[in-house]
Amino acid sequence: MTRRYSAVSLFKEGLNAQKGWQKAWRSPEPKPRYDILIIGGGGHGLATAYYLAKNHNIRNIAVIERGWLGGGNTGRNTTVVRSNYFFPESTALYEMALRLYETLGRDLNYNIMLSQRGIITLAHSEAEMEMAARTVNAMQINGTDAELFDVDDVRGVLPLINLSPEARYPVFGGVWQGRAGTARHDAVAWGYARAADRLGVDIIQSCEVGEFLVEGGRCRGVKTSRGEIRADRVAMVVAGNSSHLAAKAGFRLPITSYALQACVSEPIKPALDTVVLSPATGTYASQSDKGELVIGGGLDRVPSYGQRGNLPVLEHVVSGLLEMFPSFRQLRLMRQWAGIVDVTPDSSPILGESPLPGLFMNCGWGTGGFKAIPAGGTLLAHLLATGKHHDVSRPFDLDRFARGRLIDEAAGSGIAH
Amino acid sequence: MQLFPCPFCGPRNESEFHFGGDAGNLRPEGFRDVTDGQWTAYLHERNNLRGPANEIWMHMTCGEVFSMERDTVHHGVAQAIALANGGGDDGMAH
Numbered sequence: 001m002t003r004r005y006s007a008v009s010l011f012k013e014g015l016n017a018q019k020g021w022q023k024a025w026r027s028p029e030p031k032p033r034y035d036i037l038i039i040g041g042g043g044h045g046l047a048t049a050y051y052l053a054k055n056h057n058i059r060n061i062a063v064i065e066r067g068w069l070g071g072g073n074t075g076r077n078t079t080v081v082r083s084n085y086f087f088p089e090s091t092a093l094y095e096m097a098l099r100l101y102e103t104l105g106r107d108l109n110y111n112i113m114l115s116q117r118g119i120i121t122l123a124h125s126e127a128e129m130e131m132a133a134r135t136v137n138a139m140q141i142n143g144t145d146a147e148l149f150d151v152d153d154v155r156g157v158l159p160l161i162n163l164s165p166e167a168r169y170p171v172f173g174g175v176w177q178g179r180a181g182t183a184r185h186d187a188v189a190w191g192y193a194r195a196a197d198r199l200g201v202d203i204i205q206s207c208e209v210g211e212f213l214v215e216g217g218r219c220r221g222v223k224t225s226r227g228e229i230r231a232d233r234v235a236m237v238v239a240g241n242s243s244h245l246a247a248k249a250g251f252r253l254p255i256t257s258y259a260l261q262a263c264v265s266e267p268i269k270p271a272l273d274t275v276v277l278s279p280a281t282g283t284y285a286s287q288s289d290k291g292e293l294v295i296g297g298g299l300d301r302v303p304s305y306g307q308r309g310n311l312p313v314l315e316h317v318v319s320g321l322l323e324m325f326p327s328f329r330q331l332r333l334m335r336q337w338a339g340i341v342d343v344t345p346d347s348s349p350i351l352g353e354s355p356l357p358g359l360f361m362n363c364g365w366g367t368g369g370f371k372a373i374p375a376g377g378t379l380l381a382h383l384l385a386t387g388k389h390h391d392v393s394r395p396f397d398l399d400r401f402a403r404g405r406l407i408d409e410a411a412g413s414g415i416a417h
Numbered sequence: 418m419q420l421f422p423c424p425f426c427g428p429r430n431e432s433e434f435h436f437g438g439d440a441g442n443l444r445p446e447g448f449r450d451v452t453d454g455q456w457t458a459y460l461h462e463r464n465n466l467r468g469p470a471n472e473i474w475m476h477m478t479c480g481e482v483f484s485m486e487r488d489t490v491h492h493g494v495a496q497a498i499a500l501a502n503g504g505g506d507d508g509m510a511h
Contacts, residue, residue: 243465254461257489302419303436305467305490311418312432345461402457 003198005109024190025197030204030226034062036384037221037231039209039245041065043074043185043370044362045237046192046203047377048384050108053199055378056385062231063196064207064224070189073239076307076339077370078262078296080275080286082119082180083144086135089395090348090409091142093375096392098144100374101183110191113184113289119275120149120157122174122324128280129172136175147176157274160325168323169280180275182286188373212249212359219249219358233384235360237376240305240340242363251355253363254401255342258299260367261309261317263336265328267291272325281320292334295321299343299367309338341366346406351379352389352397360384361398419492423476424483424499437473439464440484469495 002009002020013020036052038045041063052058065071081101083094105112123132132148139146147153150173155163163171193203210223213230221230236245246253268291277284282298297317300310314336322329343366344350350364362380365372379393389397395407420428445451445459464470467489474485474497486495 241467243463244467247466252458252462252464254457254463256463256465257467301436302431302492303465303470303472303489304492306492310431312430401461402453 005111024194025203028202028204030062030064030207030224030229031202032228032230033221034202034229034231035060036233036235037061037229038063038235038237039222040072040235040237040239041069041189041193041203041205042072042237042239043070043189043192043373044239044365044376044380045235046070046189046196047373048235048237048362048380049201049203049377050192050196050199051377051381052385053196053201055381058385059200061196061200062202062204062229064204064209064222064229066206066208068205069193069203070186073339073341073369074185074189074373076262076337077185078284078286078294079182079185079288079370080119080180080284081114081183081371082177082275083371084119084121084135084139084146084175084177084180085142085409086138087407087409088142089392089407091139091144092392093349093379093396094368094372095142095144096378097372097375098179100378102179104183104188104191104374108191108195110187110194111184112187112191114181115183115289116179116181117274117286118157118176118178119180119277120154120174120176122154122276122278122280123172124169124278124280125172132173132175139175139177145177145179147178149174149176158272158276160271160327161276162324162326169278169320171324182275182288185370188370192373192377209245209248212356214250214356217357219356233358233360235362235380235384236354237362237380239342239363239365239369242342242361246354246361249354249356249359253342253350253398254344255350255364256303257305257340257342258302259304259306259309259338260296260299260341261314261336261338262294262296263314263318264288264292264294264334265331266334268293268331271327276324278320278324281323283317283320283324285321285325293328293331299341300338305340307338307340309336341369343367345401346408347410348407349376349396350398351376351393352383352399354398421474421476421485422494422497423479423481424497425479425481426476429476429478433476433478435475435477437475437482440471440473473500
């Protein structure tokens with residue numbers, strides 16, 4: 001039976017009519033009790049399980065998922081990874097994630113198709129160029145890679161962009177992060193699931209949470225559609241449903257949920273080999289390995305749990321793209337979708353113990369959860385295993401809203417929140 | 418494009434409206450008596466309901482502020498009530 005993926009195993013299975021491959025993960029029946037129970041089988045939940053087993057040697061873990069693995073926001077994003085944030089706390093967080101992404105394929109023995117093709121955040125005025133210089137300085141001081149690009153530099157990475165001074169949004173330059181790029185989003189979820197499963201983690205799909213089991217003021221587990229599951233510690237990692245689950249646990253969160261849309265064009269030959277983001281036009285785009293242009297933008301302005309998105313924002317995003325790249329006007333859109341993102345008042349995530357003792361949270365990533373998956377998993381695993389914050393996650397505890405120490409990254413997210 | 422009902426102007430495009438938060442999120446009164454927890458709840462915590470929700474909206478074109486009962490999953494609007502006169506016409510064609 002072939003368990004490990006390699007050139008040799010590919011060759012052997014080729015000779016063997018591909019009959020020896022094993023299922024990537026088991027589908028076990030839930031046990032009545034675990035050391036740690038993780039609600040949510042997206043990237044962050046699966047990564048948390050993997051790092052609990054790998055870094056902390058805790059194996060009696062279950063991940064429960066209402067739908068299927070990676071069927072929420074992990075499967076609904078635009079696959080960009082980057083760490084071009086402004087504040088030291090944020091850079092520490094997203095840079096941890098990007099560094100882990102750089103070796104994740106080998107670590108998981110799963111090809112996550114990381115492509116560090118760089119990201120250019122465009123500046124469309126002298127004033128925006130000054131802000132770009134400030135951002136580059138902040139990023140370099142915070143220890144991540146950043147360069148200030150002028151118009152000629154932009155031409156070098158974006159040969160098709162309209163650089164005419166008469167353009168509606170003339171390009172003055174931008175912020176370049178060369179280590180940013182894209183990764184295959186489904187592969188990230190599947191790779192973590194397979195690696196966690198091999199370390200003994202039970203991954204249970206089609207298992208919906210009913211009520212929390214609370215005894216002596218502590219969370220002791222959950223009632224699910226597949227019976228009661230008890231655990232010493234419980235984590236909710238359920239982007240797009242965080243407020244809903246928090247209400248079941250008896251508290252409210254500083255979160256408003258919005259749809260975030262994306263769309264892809266028909267596939268074309270390679271035309272865009274970097275990620276381009278324009279805050280002024282509210283648009284960003286990259287080209288997938290399949291050739292489709294992957295196009296995203298800002299949040300819908302209507303709070304929503306409907307995973308569809310609305311037309312006004314989609315029109316705005318597409319018109320912004322076509323202003324910058326007139327040649328893309330010929331393309332047809334193939335499909336459009338939306339994920340539900342949990343937006344906090346400071347556009348930064350929430351990592352920490354919830355108001356219900358024993359219940360821990362990883363939520364509030366807004367539009368930027370995918371790029372943070374390895375860090376979110378590492379940090380929540382640290383919290384669950386030790387009961388204490390990692391230095392990197394401490395600033396993102398829920399208590400920052402009562403203490404007034406917000407980390408206002410509305411600009412670092414690049415797209416208006 | 419979804420139409421939202423302004424109690425003053427009637428059905429208008431969704432892009433003319435601005436979301437104003439939960440209905441009933443009243444500023445805590447009594448300067449010295451308000452705890453950190455009460456301020457945090459007022460400033461930051463949100464109901465963020467999945468399903469029927471009662472929210473404050475503004476029609477930016479005319480400036481009318483009103484409460485709207487709206488389902489956050491399928492986006493159906495049950496009613497919209499002007500706040501100016503303590504309620505009234507919901508602005509929807511019947």
